[in-house]
Amino acid sequence: MSAPATSLPERRTFAIISHPDAGKTTLTEKLLLFGGAIHTAGEVRARGQARRARSDWMKIEQARGISVTSSVMTFQRGATVFNLLDTPGHEDFSEDTYRTLTAVDSAVMVIDAARGIEAQTRKLFEVCRLRDVPILTFINKVDREGRDPFSLLDEISDMLALDVAPLNWPAGMGGEFKGLYDLYNYNFLKPDGTATGAAGATVATSGLDDPMIDDLCGPIAARLREQAELALGGYATLDPQLYRQGALTPVLFGSALKDFGVEALIDALAAYAPAPRPQPALVAGHAGTVDPGDAQVSGFVFKVQANMNPQHRDRIAFLRLASGRFRRGMKLRQVATGKVIAINSPILFFAQDREIADEAWPGDIIGIPNHGVLRVGDSLVEKDDVTFTGIPNFAPEILRRVALKDPTKSKQLRTALTDMAEEGVTQLFKPSIGSQWIVGVVGQLQLEVLISRLDAEYRVAADFEASPYETARWLHGEAGDLKRFADEHRGAMAEDRDGAPVFMARDNWELNYVSQRETALRFSATRERA
Numbered sequence: 073m074s075a076p077a078t079s080l081p082e083r084r085t086f087a088i089i090s091h092p093d094a095g096k097t098t099l100t101e102k103l104l105l106f107g108g109a110i111h112t113a114g115e116v117r118a119r120g121q122a123r124r125a126r127s128d129w130m131k132i133e134q135a136r137g138i139s140v141t142s143s144v145m146t147f148q149r150g151a152t153v154f155n156l157l158d159t160p161g162h163e164d165f166s167e168d169t170y171r172t173l174t175a176v177d178s179a180v181m182v183i184d185a186a187r188g189i190e191a192q193t194r195k196l197f198e199v200c201r202l203r204d205v206p207i208l209t210f211i212n213k214v215d216r217e218g219r220d221p222f223s224l225l226d227e228i229s230d231m232l233a234l235d236v237a238p239l240n241w242p243a244g245m246g247g248e249f250k251g252l253y254d255l256y257n258y259n260f261l262k263p264d265g266t267a268t269g270a271a272g273a274t275v276a277t278s279g280l281d282d283p284m285i286d287d288l289c290g291p292i293a294a295r296l297r298e299q300a301e302l303a304l305g306g307y308a309t310l311d312p313q314l315y316r317q318g319a320l321t322p323v324l325f326g327s328a329l330k331d332f333g334v335e336a337l338i339d340a341l342a343a344y345a346p347a348p349r350p351q352p353a354l355v356a357g358h359a360g361t362v363d364p365g366d367a368q369v370s371g372f373v374f375k376v377q378a379n380m381n382p383q384h385r386d387r388i389a390f391l392r393l394a395s396g397r398f399r400r401g402m403k404l405r406q407v408a409t410g411k412v413i414a415i416n417s418p419i420l421f422f423a424q425d426r427e428i429a430d431e432a433w434p435g436d437i438i439g440i441p442n443h444g445v446l447r448v449g450d451s452l453v454e455k456d457d458v459t460f461t462g463i464p465n466f467a468p469e470i471l472r473r474v475a476l477k478d479p480t481k482s483k484q485l486r487t488a489l490t491d492m493a494e495e496g497v498t499q500l501f502k503p504s505i506g507s508q509w510i511v512g513v514v515g516q517l518q519l520e521v522l523i524s525r526l527d528a529e530y531r532v533a534a535d536f537e538a539s540p541y542e543t544a545r546w547l548h549g550e551a552g553d554l555k556r557f558a559d560e561h562r563g564a565m566a567e568d569r570d571g572a573p574v575f576m577a578r579d580n581w582e583l584n585y586v587s588q589r590e591t592a593l594r595f596s597a598t599r600e601r602a
């Protein structure tokens with residue numbers, strides 16, 4: 073491809089993965105605070121609530137106290153710009169969560185020191201591993217009684233099959249907590265001495281033997297020395313290369329609430345986390361990658377979100393820039409349709425305040441307001457023929473038949489379902505036999521969002537009836553084999569909204585049975601948009 077752009081500002085585009093309650097919201101606030109993006113902690117939550125109050129369809133979010141939609145937050149520290157992509161951390165997975173992880177270069181895994189690795193952390197970790205997304209671990213809440221640090225590190229190492237490299241070590245936890253010792257530069261971060269127990273000054277020491285450690289840690293100085301020595305000897309040392317390959321996780325202990333370890337985390341991201349990586353793509357029809365240094369502007373849509381205002385049908389497409397220097401007013405081509413779109417009012421996300429972007433660089437996310445033209449998985453390019461790969465649709469785990477309560481609303485229903493399928497809220501399947509659409513979702517919550525929005529935005533009352541099918545797979549193979557299979561299984565065949573053939577199975581047993589016998593076809597749990 074063409075000549076590289078002149079200067080690439082340092083970018084770190086990352087997400088935080090965690091189990092609910094581990095402290096993701098608190099850590100996000102503190103990252104923004106230390107990154108200078110907001111001025112008082114608590115604003116992320118407060119602003120979130122103000123936004124929610126404005127939007128009808130987010131009632132579910134309020135009722136369940138969770139954030140259904142992801143957002144993008146940008147902050148800067150020193151010469152580095154950080155783009156933090158929020159992933160909803162609730163029990164039910166949405167496809168949004170998965171896809172957001174396709175748009176980051178690294179992830180921070182937050183673990184509660186009292187609980188260790190929990191179910192959701194593990195699932196999200198697996199998604200990161202699929203894409204070799206490097207992970208930095210933050211063991212949170214050391215200001216409270218927690219598990220033994222060694223058992224936490226061993227658990228990470230065993231359960232996730234990763235080498236762990238602790239960067240700092242807690243001097244005690246809970247009531248005994250005296251501060252954090254940096255294993256690499258020997259600094260000691262101590263509490264500020266007030267009743268809140270927040271982080272105070274950093275004291276430089278000459279190492280574990282420094283008598284200052286006794287002053288700082290009192291009766292637990294000997295334990296800190298012993299544990300820190302053991303940790304240095306027993307675990308991997310930090311190897312940035314292995315971390316970036318996804319084979320090792322650097323670990324920081326800290327307390328998001330009390331500001332311990334937060335600056336160290338930002339510094340570690342700046343120092344070790346990968347800059348924007350080359351993105352897999354079909355370049356002029358051949359499998360390859362797009363390098364961030366390529367001159368042409370290109371990017372892919374990983375998320376589409378309805379406008380907060382239900383009166384307006386417009387949406388925001390979230391574009392991750394993969395290469396080139398984007399400038400406001402540029403015209404980009406939607407590769408799937410050939411349509412040229414002038415991006416006149418792109419949005420940059422600066423700590424949740426929308427700012428109009430004048431320019432953006434690889435790794436940045438820009439919001440593009442549009443009326444439903446842009447879809448998840450879309451590639452946008454300046455000129456060359458590039459289609460990004462790896463932004464999948466996921467096989468639904470819940471399938472429901474849509475039954476309309478008022479038959480005169482069938483057109484509105486169709487529009488609504490198509491709109492929401494395009495946003496990636498649900499998937500839509502048209503069975504080969506029968507006229508009822510089938511919607512597919514990955515988690516129950518997506519279904520609730522769908523029902524609520526049908527009512528609030530489209531004034532369509534619909535019911536979701538059990539469908540005989542529990543799961544679905546996209547079929548790939550030769551045309552002849554596909555036709556033969558479809559004829560044999562007519563009752564279980566459907567098309568997705570792009571016309572791709574889908575096999576619906578009553579349960580996993582049937583799916584396994586059929587797919588094992590049918591060797592000529594591939595049954596895939598994900599489908600990338602062509």
Ligand code: G4P
Nearest residue numbers: 091092093094095096097098099212213216327328329330
């Ligand atoms: P989440 O987004 O991962 O779900 O977690 P969130 O930040 O909301 O934190 C969950 C709870 O854990 C909150 O308490 C929060 O204050 C607390 N927490 C987060 N980090 C720390 C920490 O480093 N130390 C301690 N001791 N607690 C921490 P809550 O009582 O559920 O909510 P709130 O009333 O404080 O908002």
